[in-house]
Amino acid sequence: MVLTQRSHIRRPTLEDVARQSGVSKSTVSRVINGEAKVRSEVVDRVRRVISELGYVPNQAARQLVTHRTNAVAVVAAQPENRLFIDPFFDLLLRGIRRELAQHGAQAVLLFLEEPDDYTRVADYLGGGHVDGAILFSLRPGDRLAEIVDRLGLPAVFGGRPLLRDGDPVRHGQAHVDGDNRGGARLAVRHLVSLGRRRIATVAGPYDQENSAADRLAGYRDVLGDAGPPHPDLVQRADYTRQGGADAMAALLDRHPDLDAVFVASDLMASGALQTLRERGRRVPEDVAVVGFDDLTSIAETTDPPLTTVHQDTEEMGRLMARLLLAREDAPDELPDGPSVIVPTRLVRRASA
């Protein structure tokens, strides 16, 4: 293998510290781990030696006996560039990191990009580098889910539970998701309550994204109540701004008389708004628009500001982290991983 730690640098060990401070390894260990039963005088001496020597505990050795690493992997499948450009993921990750940090755990982020990555990541997860994993964006039937199960690694999955052959495939593991379907209902009901009659939707790429499928389902739930919606009122896009703009244009071409649109993400909604403006439609007078996500950096700055479905994304991240920590603490008390659906609410601004 290519990697070789510089061999000529021998880092000081517990034993070195012990010798230098004239105590036993156990005592040094106690000082390091902050145990009570050490004379403060000794503590001071040991601490001094530690910093003189620049001693840093070898985690591999510690880990070998404690079976703990204090690190948690966050694994994200990265479909092209999307992830890094997605403020939603940014917030989610921030929540995870912060919650873990509060518990003294380090979040390490791993990406899944090419097929080879799977085995390397699986080895990494199985190798005891981390105490648990939070996994996102896995596709139905993703091998990594199995691998994690087989390893017995505590895990929390983000997004709707994976399906295999149409059935939910989860078992001992937890998962959390936003209430995509419920949120979409909220949005569309609001449009209905405004008296809108021809309500279109810009949906996400729903063959790839569970969230997109759920948001579309929510739209259909509500509109189905008043007779099945016209299929032409649904236009799929790819969760980008430009995609939203193009989809809006297509909808307008097919249905010049539409009076409302539910757009499945704020980013796409900002594109849709632009198209509407270019086509001379007033928002909300001519066409009411509701988005999804409540990314304030977008929703508050569009013209007009966007009415949208709010998700507390950072809190969702924190929740995932807490769930993972709980599983690690008391695995037996959670035989079936809880499925937490985080609620959404509508935030009214000016666009609907």
Place this chain on the structure above:
Amino acid sequence: MVLTQRSHIRRPTLEDVARQSGVSKSTVSRVINGEAKVRSEVVDRVRRVISELGYVPNQAARQLVTHRTNAVAVVAAQPENRLFIDPFFDLLLRGIRRELAQHGAQAVLLFLEEPDDYTRVADYLGGGHVDGAILFSLRPGDRLAEIVDRLGLPAVFGGRPLLRDGDPVRHGQAHVDGDNRGGARLAVRHLVSLGRRRIATVAGPYDQENSAADRLAGYRDVLGDAGPPHPDLVQRADYTRQGGADAMAALLDRHPDLDAVFVASDLMASGALQTLRERGRRVPEDVAVVGFDDLTSIAETTDPPLTTVHQDTEEMGRLMARLLLAREDAPDELPDGPSVIVPTRLVRRASA
């Protein structure tokens, strides 16, 4: 501490595999590490047992003796949200990941956000979890640089070398950076060669970002040659699209007669183009615009397409990874870390 690996799941060990296959631990180890001197018959038997048992080597144990982890940390200071929204970083990271993957190493990403993160990350790096580190966006005098040095951890820094008291502070470690200053010169010289006389610039936040300072310096290099540029022709912004738009507006207010602008990032340039359009300036007839970065998703889709300074960002990431691997292989042959400046070139499109 909060994290506890499920204790009731005893994962199979080398010893289990050895017993099951009727050979010694050494032999199993040899099979796993692909050494030559094992009868293929034995290899097969051991392999079968391994997969039956679902054995995965314990990296902590292995690491304790080999001092290798096959993992490399990528540490990124995250100034607010910026990082995740920055396609530049996305590309850089992709280059790093791919190059490391080719060498069988796993990239693990760590973020630096709050002050507490420093000690946790330092512990992580010092704890032997990784064979080396690639660090970005460190501010001058950043503690982490010292820490990495003290640990003797092979490292490569991204961005211009850190300064302390105005002096370069680097020593044994490598760093790589794009040629920000040279690229800016390229851009501005191009504008000059076009016959433009009142060349403004939208600079980045140059008290925080070395790259921003260097790009501004490049602008001044060229314009200084023909007498010092008017200070009012410089407007600082924050590397966002909106920031670019606002800065352009400010410049136009102060200098309605400007005939060119060098914008220090493509994202800001897209905002600037929008402002110019809104103010009725034709590009490039009235005002020529040059960006920086050559993020094709932006530069090719603006109206008009953006002339900009190209950086091979993914290659830069790969280079950082290769440099790190080289340091790990032969630390003694690289007493002073090489400082690699990756060249830039101008890509002409329609805006200038």
Place this chain on the structure above:
DNA sequence: CTGAAAGCGCTAACAT
């Protein structure tokens, strides 16, 4: 080609 034994650096009983 294979096995035995030592030891990596640490923590966790168990003594004292």
Place this chain on the structure above:
DNA sequence: ATGTTAGCGCTTTCAG
């Protein structure tokens, strides 16, 4: 309050 001992699971001489 502190020291002693025994591993954790692996790789690596060194024998055979």
